[in-house]
Amino acid sequence: MPEPITRDEVAHLARLARLECTDAELDTFAGQLEVILGSVARVAEVVADDIPPTSHSVPLTNVFREDVVRPSLDRDEVLAAAPAAEDGRFEVPRMLDEAP
Amino acid sequence: MADLTTLTAAETASAIAAREVSAVEVTQAHLDRIAAVDGDVHAFLHVDAEGALEAAARVDAGEISGPLAGVPLALKDVLAQRGVPTTCGSKILEGWRPPYDATVVTRLREAGVVILGKTNMDEFAMGSSTENSAYGPSHNPWDLSRIPGGSSGGSAAAVAAYEAPLAIGTDTGGSIRQPAAVCGLVGVKPTYGGVSRYGLVAFSSSLDQAGPLARTVLDAALLHAAIAGHDPMDSTSIDAPVPDVVGACASRDLTGVTVGVVRELGGEGYEAGVEAAFHASVEVLTALGADVVEVSCPHFPYALPAYYLIAPSECSSNLARFDAMRFGLRVQVGDAGAEEVMATTREQGFGPEVKRRIILGTYALSSGYYDAYYGQAQKVRTLITRDFDAAFETVDVLVSPTTPGVAFPIGEKADDPMAMYLSDIASIPSNLAGNASMSLPCGLAGGLPVGLQIIAPPLADDRLYRVGAALEAALDERRGATLLASAPSLTARP
Numbered sequence: 317m318p319e320p321i322t323r324d325e326v327a328h329l330a331r332l333a334r335l336e337c338t339d340a341e342l343d344t345f346a347g348q349l350e351v352i353l354g355s356v357a358r359v360a361e362v363v364a365d366d367i368p369p370t371s372h373s374v375p376l377t378n379v380f381r382e383d384v385v386r387p388s389l390d391r392d393e394v395l396a397a398a399p400a401a402e403d404g405r406f407e408v409p410r411m412l413d414e415a416p
Numbered sequence: 417m418a419d420l421t422t423l424t425a426a427e428t429a430s431a432i433a434a435r436e437v438s439a440v441e442v443t444q445a446h447l448d449r450i451a452a453v454d455g456d457v458h459a460f461l462h463v464d465a466e467g468a469l470e471a472a473a474r475v476d477a478g479e480i481s482g483p484l485a486g487v488p489l490a491l492k493d494v495l496a497q498r499g500v501p502t503t504c505g506s507k508i509l510e511g512w513r514p515p516y517d518a519t520v521v522t523r524l525r526e527a528g529v530v531i532l533g534k535t536n537m538d539e540f541a542m543g544s545s546t547e548n549s550a551y552g553p554s555h556n557p558w559d560l561s562r563i564p565g566g567s568s569g570g571s572a573a574a575v576a577a578y579e580a581p582l583a584i585g586t587d588t589g590g591s592i593r594q595p596a597a598v599c600g601l602v603g604v605k606p607t608y609g610g611v612s613r614y615g616l617v618a619f620s621s622s623l624d625q626a627g628p629l630a631r632t633v634l635d636a637a638l639l640h641a642a643i644a645g646h647d648p649m650d651s652t653s654i655d656a657p658v659p660d661v662v663g664a665c666a667s668r669d670l671t672g673v674t675v676g677v678v679r680e681l682g683g684e685g686y687e688a689g690v691e692a693a694f695h696a697s698v699e700v701l702t703a704l705g706a707d708v709v710e711v712s713c714p715h716f717p718y719a720l721p722a723y724y725l726i727a728p729s730e731c732s733s734n735l736a737r738f739d740a741m742r743f744g745l746r747v748q749v750g751d752a753g754a755e756e757v758m759a760t761t762r763e764q765g766f767g768p769e770v771k772r773r774i775i776l777g778t779y780a781l782s783s784g785y786y787d788a789y790y791g792q793a794q795k796v797r798t799l800i801t802r803d804f805d806a807a808f809e810t811v812d813v814l815v816s817p818t819t820p821g822v823a824f825p826i827g828e829k830a831d832d833p834m835a836m837y838l839s840d841i842a843s844i845p846s847n848l849a850g851n852a853s854m855s856l857p858c859g860l861a862g863g864l865p866v867g868l869q870i871i872a873p874p875l876a877d878d879r880l881y882r883v884g885a886a887l888e889a890a891l892d893e894r895r896g897a898t899l900l901a902s903a904p905s906l907t908a909r910p
Binding site for chain 2: 321325326329330331332333334335336337339341344345348349351352353355356357358359360361362363364367368369370371372373374376379381389390393394396397398399400406408409410411412
C-alpha cells in the first residue's frame with residue numbers, strides 16, 4: 317500500500333501541472349486526496365500479472381484517412397478568440413529568460 | 417393547440433410537418449418558458465434566441481424536413497457551437513466563441529433541430545450535481561432546493577422544466593444517466609464510439625460519450641438516431657451501421673428477452689425507496705414476458721476506484737491544453753513569462769474539483785506510482801469488461817438502479833468529494849467497458865424520481881430501447897400518466 321500523500325507532495329504535483337495553489341487549497345487538497353487515494357488503492361486487491369490492461373474499450377489502431385486538401389479554420393476567426401494576437405499570429409508571453 | 421412546451425419531440429415534429437403549428441411558434445413558446453422559469457431553475461448559461469428563431473424559420477421555409485425538424489433542443493455547454501459562447505462551466509473559457517461546430521451540432525443543424533442555448537454543467541463535466549459549475553448550480557424542477565444531477569444537470573433540468581423537449585448531455589461516468597434518473601427523464605449513453613466526440617471538449621477521452629436526454633424513450637431514440645454514426649473527424653468513432661433504435665421503440669412485449677439483475681448494483685449503500693421502486697419495475701418486466709434472472713459481476717465493486725484513477729489521469733493530460741496561449745483566459749501579471757502566466761491563469765480559471773483531479777491524475781501517472789495506480793486501474797478495466805462479456809453470454813440486457821439515491825439537497829455533499837463520487841457507483845461500469853446504457857424513470861421515492869438502468873452490449877443500443885419502450889408503456893399505463901406529470905408546475909407560485 318502506497319504511503320499517505322503529504323502537503324509538500326501536493327505542492328510539487330501542482331507545480332508539475334503548472335497549477336498555482338494557495339496555502340489553504342494545499343491544506344484542503346492534501347486531506348481530501350489522502351481519503352481518495354486510500355479508496356482507489358483498492359484496485360490492487362484484484363489484479364494479477366496475467367491480466368492485460370485495457371486503455372480503450374474500442375480496439376482500434378492507426379486509423380487513417382485519405383490525404384486530401386480540406387478547408388482549415390478561418391485564421392481571423394481563430395485569432396479573434398485568442399487572448400492576444402499581432403500581425404496575424406498568436407502573441408504569447410515571453411518564453412525565454414524565465415524569472416528564476 | 418395545447419401548450420406547445422408540453423408536447424413530446426415526436427408530437428412537435430408531426431405538428432410542424434402537418435403545418436398545424438410553425439417551428440417559429442414552437443421555438444418562441446420555449447423561449448417564453450425559459451424566460452418564465454429559468455430564473456429559478458438556472459438550466460441555461462446562454463440562450464441564443466436569435467440563432468434559434470433563424471433555425472426555426474429555415475424549417476418553416478421548407479429548407480429542412482425530417483423526424484426532428486423544428487424541434488427545440490438544449491445543448492450541454494461542453495460541445496463547441498460556432499460563434500456561440502462555450503464555457504464548459506469554467507471561468508477559463510468565459511467568453512470563448514468556438515470557430516467551428518462539433519459534429520453533434522452539425523448533425524443537429526442538418527436534422528433541422530433548433531438549438532435554444534447552452535446548458536449549465538459541472539466544470540469540464542466533473543461532478544454529479546452542477547455545484548462545480550463556475551456559474552452557480554442548476555436546480556431540480558421537482559424540488560428547487562435539490563440538485564438536478566450532473567454533470568449534465570442543466571440539460572436535464574431544462575427538459576424536466578419543459579424549457580426544451582430534448583437535450584444533449586455527455587456521459588463519462590454517468591453524467592447523462594444520473595441527471596436523467598434524479599430529474600425523472602430518459603437518458604442514454606450510447607456505445608462508446610457511437611456518437612462522434614469531435615468538438616466535445618475532452619475530459620476523459622476513453623470514456624466520454626455524448627447522448628440524448630428526453631421525456632420519452634421514443635424521443636430519446638429519435639435524437640440518438642440524429643446524432644449517431646461514423647465520423648472521420650473522430651478516430652475512435654465506430655464505422656458500423658447505427659442500430660435501429662427508433663424501430664425498437666415499437667416494442668410492447670418482452671417475451672423471449674432475458675434480463676439480468678446485477679447483484680453487485682444494489683443492497684448496501686442504496687436507499688430503501690430506490691430499491692423498492694427498482695424491484696417493483698423488475699416485476700413489471702416479468703409481467704411483460706421477460707425472463708428475469710440474477711447475475712453476478714464480481715469485479716464491479718472495483719469499478720469506482722478504477723474510474724477515479726483513469727478519469728483523473730486522462731483529465732490531467734487533456735486539460736494541459738488550457739495554457740493561456742491560444743484561446744481562453746490569460747492572466748498576465750507584470751512581465752511574467754509563459755510558464756508563470758500558465759500557472760496563474762490555471763489557478764484563477766479552474767475550480768477546486770478540476771484542480772483536485774488534475775493533481776490526482778498527475779500523481780497517478782507519475783513515475784513510481786504509475787504501475788500501482790494507473791496500470792492497476794487499466795487491469796481492473798479488463799476485469800469489468802470480462803464480467804460484462806460473461807453476463808451477456810446468458811442475458812440480453814442487464815438492469816440496476818441508476819443511482820444509489822434520489823436527488824440530494826444542494827450543498828449536502830459539496831465538501832465531501834468521496835460522497836459525491838458514490839453517486840455514479842452504478843453507472844461507471846458501462847463507461848469503463850464502453851457499452852450502451854440507458855436510465856428511464858421507474859417510480860418515486862419520497863416524492864422524487866428514481867431511475868432504472870438498462871445496459872446492453874456494445875453496438876446493441878437498440879436493446880435499450882426495446883426494453884425501455886415496453887417498460888415505459890407498461891409503467892405509464894399502470895400509473896395512468898407519465899411520471900413527469902406528477903412534477904410540480906414551476907409557474908404556479910403564489
